[in-house]
Amino acid sequence: MSQLFSDWSDFIALLPYEKILYVYKNVGAISDYEEVAYAFKGTPMWKYGDLILTNKRLFHLEYRYEIKKISRKEKLRSLISFVLSLMTFLGYPIIFIYFITSWPPNCTFALLTIVLFIVSILILSAIKVSENKPVGYRRIIFQLPLKRITDIREKSGWLLIDVKYRRKPVLLGFPGSSKKYGMIEKIYVDRDKMRKFIKNISTLIYEVQEYPRETIQYKVVVEFKIDRNGAISVKCPYCGASAPLQSKESTVKCPYCGKQYIIPQKILQLLK
Known part of the structure; x- marks a missing residue:
């Protein structure tokens, strides 16, 4: 429970004999039918939060972030990052192509464009944009009984969870290390966390579906x-x-x- 924020009980009511076994931090989730369809088209709208696995159900609680006032320095830093990102990944390639394809080719300016591109990359790597930290939970994205999960498979770095009576699967993303270039961020998949989750939930699903526990009440x-x-x-x-x-x-x-x-x-x- 120490890994969870204190307001987790406002969103989850544990059943009798239900215990929280695993908590996976900063996991993206998509459960809405329309958002799942958009994700398959290449525009995933992840809701990041804690993935909670009990001996009976799977939950995802979306983070609630702290609200803080942005200073002028941070606004200026964000503006510089945006302009440099735009020039680096859009402006410089166009200028480089223009100088190379013009006749006669202007190699000097093309080389200068490459140098400016490298310098911009280095500057963007050095700029640190402040991020809001999660302070609690905003809402529950989904809760899935383990006995209704029919399949878990990986696709394009995502996990697709098929659930009985659902027309579309639930999507999970396990972001790992990331590298920022100003406003542009490259996020890598944490495959170790993903493999551990698959192993743990597969074991629990097998126990729930193959060996249901009989409860005797006196x-x-x-x-x-x-x-x-x-x-x-x-x-x-x-x-x-x-x-x-x-x-x-x-x-x-x-x-x-x-x-x-x-x-x-x-x-x-x-x-x-």
Whole structure:
């Protein structure tokens, strides 16, 4: 639980016998049908947050970021990064092609363009743009029962989770290390985290689907009688028959209906 923000319980209500087993930080998720369709067209709109895996369900909680005032220095830094990014990846290539294709080719200016391109790359690498840090959760993106997950597969660095009764899969992205060039950021896939997640969820899905846990619920005795000799008889909460209490075992089987019920400790303490 220490890996989660304190407001996680505002979004997730754990079921009986449900425990949080794994938490994966900074995982992208797409579950909306339209956004999944856009992602397949090449425009993924990731919602980053914590991926939570329990012994029964899979959750994704989207981050809520701190709101802070942007200083003039940061605004100027962002503007410079934007202009340099635009010139580096759009302006310089066009200028270079122009000088090379012109007749006669102007090799001096073409070489100067290459030098400016390299200098801009170095400047963009040195510029650090401040980022907002997550301080909690904004909303729950999805919650999937493990017994309804039918398939997990990788495609183009994403994980596609097929779920029963869903027309489209849920998409997961595991961003790893990144390299920024001003406003442009190259994000690499954290395949180690992805492999660990696949291994853990596959094991849990197998346990849930192949070996479902049977939950036995016992009723508790609420009626009992004590005779003059101190003998105690309890009333079965199922059939209502009375039977003498002869041992201090907390679980007793009714001799009439055959069902088991629980004897409270306060009644057991009355036995001599």
